[in-house]
Amino acid sequence: MPRASQQTPILDDPKLWAERIVGGERAALARAITLVESKRPDHRRAAQQLLTALLPHTGAARRIGITGVPGVGKSTFIEAFGLMLIEAGHKVAVLAVDPSSGRTGGSILGDKTRMAQLSVNPGAYIRPSPAAGTLGGVAAKTRESMLLCEAAGFDVILIETVGVGQSETVVSEMVDFFLVLMLPGAGDELQGIKKGVLELADMIAVNKADGDNQKGARAAASHYRAALHITQPVGETWTPPVLLCSGLAGEGLSEIWQQINAHRDHLEEEGTFEAKRNAQQIRWMNSLLTDRLTGLIEEDDTLLAEKQRLEAALIAGETTPASAVEELMDALQASLRRSS
Amino acid sequence: MPRASQQTPILDDPKLWAERIVGGERAALARAITLVESKRPDHRRAAQQLLTALLPHTGAARRIGITGVPGVGKSTFIEAFGLMLIEAGHKVAVLAVDPSSGRTGGSILGDKTRMAQLSVNPGAYIRPSPAAGTLGGVAAKTRESMLLCEAAGFDVILIETVGVGQSETVVSEMVDFFLVLMLPGAGDELQGIKKGVLELADMIAVNKADGDNQKGARAAASHYRAALHITQPVGETWTPPVLLCSGLAGEGLSEIWQQINAHRDHLEEEGTFEAKRNAQQIRWMNSLLTDRLTGLIEEDDTLLAEKQRLEAALIAGETTPASAVEELMDALQASLRRSS
Numbered sequence: 001m002p003r004a005s006q007q008t009p010i011l012d013d014p015k016l017w018a019e020r021i022v023g024g025e026r027a028a029l030a031r032a033i034t035l036v037e038s039k040r041p042d043h044r045r046a047a048q049q050l051l052t053a054l055l056p057h058t059g060a061a062r063r064i065g066i067t068g069v070p071g072v073g074k075s076t077f078i079e080a081f082g083l084m085l086i087e088a089g090h091k092v093a094v095l096a097v098d099p100s101s102g103r104t105g106g107s108i109l110g111d112k113t114r115m116a117q118l119s120v121n122p123g124a125y126i127r128p129s130p131a132a133g134t135l136g137g138v139a140a141k142t143r144e145s146m147l148l149c150e151a152a153g154f155d156v157i158l159i160e161t162v163g164v165g166q167s168e169t170v171v172s173e174m175v176d177f178f179l180v181l182m183l184p185g186a187g188d189e190l191q192g193i194k195k196g197v198l199e200l201a202d203m204i205a206v207n208k209a210d211g212d213n214q215k216g217a218r219a220a221a222s223h224y225r226a227a228l229h230i231t232q233p234v235g236e237t238w239t240p241p242v243l244l245c246s247g248l249a250g251e252g253l254s255e256i257w258q259q260i261n262a263h264r265d266h267l268e269e270e271g272t273f274e275a276k277r278n279a280q281q282i283r284w285m286n287s288l289l290t291d292r293l294t295g296l297i298e299e300d301d302t303l304l305a306e307k308q309r310l311e312a313a314l315i316a317g318e319t320t321p322a323s324a325v326e327e328l329m330d331a332l333q334a335s336l337r338r339s340s
Numbered sequence: 341m342p343r344a345s346q347q348t349p350i351l352d353d354p355k356l357w358a359e360r361i362v363g364g365e366r367a368a369l370a371r372a373i374t375l376v377e378s379k380r381p382d383h384r385r386a387a388q389q390l391l392t393a394l395l396p397h398t399g400a401a402r403r404i405g406i407t408g409v410p411g412v413g414k415s416t417f418i419e420a421f422g423l424m425l426i427e428a429g430h431k432v433a434v435l436a437v438d439p440s441s442g443r444t445g446g447s448i449l450g451d452k453t454r455m456a457q458l459s460v461n462p463g464a465y466i467r468p469s470p471a472a473g474t475l476g477g478v479a480a481k482t483r484e485s486m487l488l489c490e491a492a493g494f495d496v497i498l499i500e501t502v503g504v505g506q507s508e509t510v511v512s513e514m515v516d517f518f519l520v521l522m523l524p525g526a527g528d529e530l531q532g533i534k535k536g537v538l539e540l541a542d543m544i545a546v547n548k549a550d551g552d553n554q555k556g557a558r559a560a561a562s563h564y565r566a567a568l569h570i571t572q573p574v575g576e577t578w579t580p581p582v583l584l585c586s587g588l589a590g591e592g593l594s595e596i597w598q599q600i601n602a603h604r605d606h607l608e609e610e611g612t613f614e615a616k617r618n619a620q621q622i623r624w625m626n627s628l629l630t631d632r633l634t635g636l637i638e639e640d641d642t643l644l645a646e647k648q649r650l651e652a653a654l655i656a657g658e659t660t661p662a663s664a665v666e667e668l669m670d671a672l673q674a675s676l677r678r679s680s
Contacts, residue, residue, distance in 0.1 A: 044662075047662075048660055048662055048663045048666075051660045051662075051663075052658075052659060052660055052663060055657045055658070055659075055660070056657065058657075059657075140662070144660075144662070147660075196536055196539060199536060223570060224570075226566065226567075226570075227566075227567055227570040230563060230564075230566075230567040278655050281654050281655060281661065282651055282654065282655070284661045285650070285651065285654055285661040285664055285665060288661050288662060288665045289634070289637075289665045289668060289669075290630060290633070290634065292665055292669050293630070293633035293634060293636070293637075294629070294630065294633060296633070297629075297633075310625070311622055311625065314621050314622065314625055315618050315621060315622070317395045317396065317399075318392075318395070319392060320388055320391045320392055320395070320484075320487075321621065321624045321625040321628050322384075322388055322391075322480070322484070322628060323388045323391075323392060324625055325625060325628045325629045325632055326388070328629060329629075329632050333676070336673070336676050336677075337676075337677075
């Protein structure tokens, strides 16, 4: 018989592992995240047992999402921001949602290299994005990793996203506060903000506002203030501030942290903080449920082929969407009956 | 035995009714839309047969979505715009997506009253929103009604929405061109554009740009141009024009029609028109499929109660979203096995 894998102890005794994680054992946390990221059915079950055991120890962290286009200086910002928070007594975990990332040694090395000081700081824990997969799958694993980090005592969770496709939206759905980093400049650089990102922002910070960039950064900030003024939805009680900062020079970072705290106070005073987190939980559950339900078709080769045939017939003008869906549902129910 | 209902002829002979609709019989069109809006399973089946028979006669119309806040003058605009198009030889159908509307005599009367001239014009067909229901349900019926109107020879379809919840998004998903009407004024009136509406707009028209409003309308237009400049996504090849118009004075309407045609030419030249329509069809089918799949749970009292119990447990911190979903999927599969 093969030797039991390194994973076995967690599978055998989730409660013991929960205790080790709550006790702050870094290696236990790392292995628990690996378990959460696994697709093996027995790992999935063990991961859920572990998470359930840890739930009472979760939820106390500031959950902060950070996005920005490549080149905006996210890594430098996160390193400087994280080190400042650790200095002030916080424990900071950095997670990522990047569905395009492959999980290889290179990727992990990359994350450690680009945040060289933070990665070796005992107050920080940096974990790269789960391996490439569907956005929903990657996000679900990052959410669960966030809970593990909270249980391990990290009280600030920074979740970075590179802004591919809908990744900002899913990250904004798992955090309390969503920070959008922007580049200085008021000309063409301003164009091409990703669809909908202004609406997700709880704050915009114009990064690299140092040296010769300061004038451009102020111009950009004033443009963003105008844009937010125009796009702010009716009934929104928080006006996203637009600040300047420099990850490189370490400037503007404490103002950003103050605003994050002000936002939390605002939600608490308004009585909407718990409601926001609860709604996120319910939407998360519903999104997993939709994935599982569509998976009944998408993960069955025969049904998937039938679906593709119907899509082709639809495009060819031979059937209607409603008729196609009825055919597909009939096929699904026949398939479920056969398998029972 | 009760006499056969008025509906029976369609149920018995969809092909005959398809011929009558294509032949331009207004009464046949009206009854077909009523059939499409019915929830009775036999009506649903007959409606799909009818639509399938009519598919070769659909697709040739300009499909235009129109939104704007209450008070922006949508009815006056649509009446003036529709009459202008009829004058130019078009046949214009006006449909609506308003999930908050009740289908009562009052509602129909309302639509006819607010577009008094258009409603009696033989070149126009006005149909109020399907009865209150889920947005997806109301939208599906309006989509199908649009196909019926196309088969009946209407070559311009105006789909109005009042902008409740996500209704702009679903209307933008069924049209070729999405027009957002705005009010003049450059101050606080500008605030509170609905979330995401700027991104859906293929054109913004500042309505009521007449009399004393003209200065305010120009100021508003320049603000919207700036906002669109900032929020235009990377890779977008169509820059939404911002025009002034007055439904009341009948001004600016032909410029709007010119831009709608320019947009169509742009998509045709780019080779993306068919792709846009095909992608809409596939998304429509997938959205109906998701509705049917979630309906397996939501429309089963026992499973719905189980779902609500699990949501409560989730909020209470007793389970994780993933565990809750697995429990629910197990319950669903057990239920499907029992019923087979």
